Amino acid sequence: MKLKTSLIVALSIGIIGLIAWESYWRSQDYEPNLNDDKELWANQRAKVNNASEQDILLLGSSRILFDIQLNEFEAETGIRPVQLAIAGASPLPVFHDLVHNTGFKGTIILGVTTVLTFSTLYPKAMPWDRPQSKVDHFYNRTYAQRLNHKLSLPLQNNFVFMSADEELYIDDIDLKSLLRRIEIGERVPETVYLVNFQNTTEDRNTSMLNKTVTDSSFTRRVTNFWEFVMKVSPPPDVAPTMEYLVNDAKDFINRGGNLVFLRCPSSGPFRGGEAQILPRETVWDELLRQTNAKGYHYEDYDQFKNLVCPEWSHLSLKDAKFFTTELAKIMIEDNVLTNQKTN
């Protein structure tokens, strides 16, 4: 048996095949991108254990994830915040964990996307299950999983074909995602998947891909998904979620924590729909009244209220930088944050 020959043939063809595969996808405008997965999130969550009163945590859903740019925030305040926001998720499970399982007494900026924040307390519902599974993973992750992630980062940073995101984006190019794209007949209703329109760094500084701004057909694929989500989402459950959030907020504030709520911009059908389903007076104003916490609503500021989200829900990188810089200035002016550079 000439196994050496077989090994040489296998390695040669295998490596040539991978180079061809990588080149093909790069020719289709794909670029290496990190997966914003549970391990990346857990690495940020681990930073809280050593955080001081000067540190700032960002919690919430995808809007604060996209709209607060860490570099700009750091440039204004002298502090690089820890990004713990999770796309498509209620912030309540993460906030609850931080309040009850850590002694953190610094600043938490909690992004309020009303339809998610006040969506549900039901553990199996997606807005709850997604963040809770990340919290659970933080506590349960094994040393092997940590090492796997460390080893995978240089590969994800350099190879396009390493794109199997746990979010199951329809434009991922791992084998399972490619097979998922094949549809024959109409035996079951068509499932609508989201395309990946974000770029992420190791500390989860997240920004919108430029083609979301420049390529209208790509933007349409994102808004199609939002339309689908609006159609299938159950109505929010305001009273119990408000009570849950207010209780945790009071606990955090009472122990000396600095809590700031933030409402990031939305546009188009999202803006109208949100205002209709959860009017500002009954949710946002009520939240601030019950918690006595400081809050920033984009509609209250001239420089923000006309910002346009290309796909209705998140700011482009350029606008996100502007939003972050201006917001940080306002917060410092209000003494909600201190500028560590000057202090």
Place this chain on the structure above:
Amino acid sequence: MLFNSLSFVAFLIVVLALYYSKIFNWTNKKRMLLLASYVFYGMWNPPLVVLLWISTMVDWTAGNKLAIEENQKKRKFWLLLSMFVNLGFLAFFKYGDFLLENFVFLVNSIGIDFQAQPMNIILPMGISFYTFQTMSYTIDTYKRKIKPAKTFLDFALYVTFFPQLVAGPIVRAKDLITQFYDEKKATANQFIWGLFLLTIGLFQKVVMADTLLADTSDAVFGSGKLLHGIDAWIGTIAFSGQIFFDFAGYSTCAIGIALMLGIILPDNFKYPYASLGFSEFWKRWHISLSSWLKDYLYIPLGGNRFGITRMYVALILTMLLGGLWHGAAWTFIVWGGLHGLYLILEKLQKQYLPFKITKWNGIFLAFITFSCINITWVFFRAREFNTAWSMIKSMFYVQMDGEKVLSLFDIIKVSTVIAILFICHWLMRNTSMKEVSLKTSPWVLGIVWAIMFFIICIAQGNGEQFIYFQF
């Protein structure tokens, strides 16, 4: 640590580099392998390595005492001590909550109001495998079938050898410990063949099980709905393929990795889905467990030495306990019971309705066997009787008004994969991969290998745990 992970790739490269470097003599190489095995296990949950140490210490001591002790009572004491510790670990860690639940149910059913908090005990990975392996050592020493290990290091390595530590094959002492006595080094051909087996194992796990079949099986068994008959059947055969590729994949990886170190592990699967009957299935599926159950449970229970009735009782008890070995739930016991029933029916058929198996009726018989085995997988996968009954009803009443959860593409994909799996098992049932590879041109073998390597890389996988780790 999982074979299908980057950390394992790095781990294996370091272990192989140290193993084949000239800085260690054989004893130090074995020490390195032992340490590496503890690291391999500890990367999952370090404190649970203590259980391995206790199991190792107890069985090493018991084995040595059994070898020199002549007093029968004292010999029994050492055997029972080993059984108590090993089965005690299993009972506590694996069956603790199950026993508590059933106790609560029992006392409630006789009118006593009693509630208990679940203990939520963590299940140590692979505990069923290494406890069975160490128990076989003590029992064989008690029966004077083997001599105790020459050194503690050899024994500790036998208990902990990382390629087969968490999911088998369950190797007997006589087959593995003796290999540690003399220096082992893989030949170039053995090393490359081991690498080839590792590739095949990873292909089975990452591509076939996780990429092509797992989602369909999960969608069907997790739907919580009364399903259309086609969906129920497709979900069931998807799981049938998934569990084969997952477990056989692990065993193939284990055998390949050990071979790269020059250590030979026994086959654990021999194309089981082409079995002509259920007794043959158990000679081809998870061979190391079925032979363990036969030698240490079925034969001590009487086997076929005390008449037909006693044999049937022994058979059904063995299969029920074999089911329970897989998991702490009544559904696993039913799975084992069904296999026991199949074996009894097969023995009755052979006695009262014998027929000759030809090449013409063989494939038909294999298909019938495969179909009956698929039915048992429903109970294995469902975990709850409600789900299992719902599936069985859908499969046999062929409910046309049941809910459809699978796309046409999913149905075609799973049917194609399982049809190819069955045909491959049929074609390979009287041969082996080694024999086929000998008849294959090295270029063709290389191309097949390259295709598997390429598909593993583009499938990526997300380090899904092997199903059998939980057993």
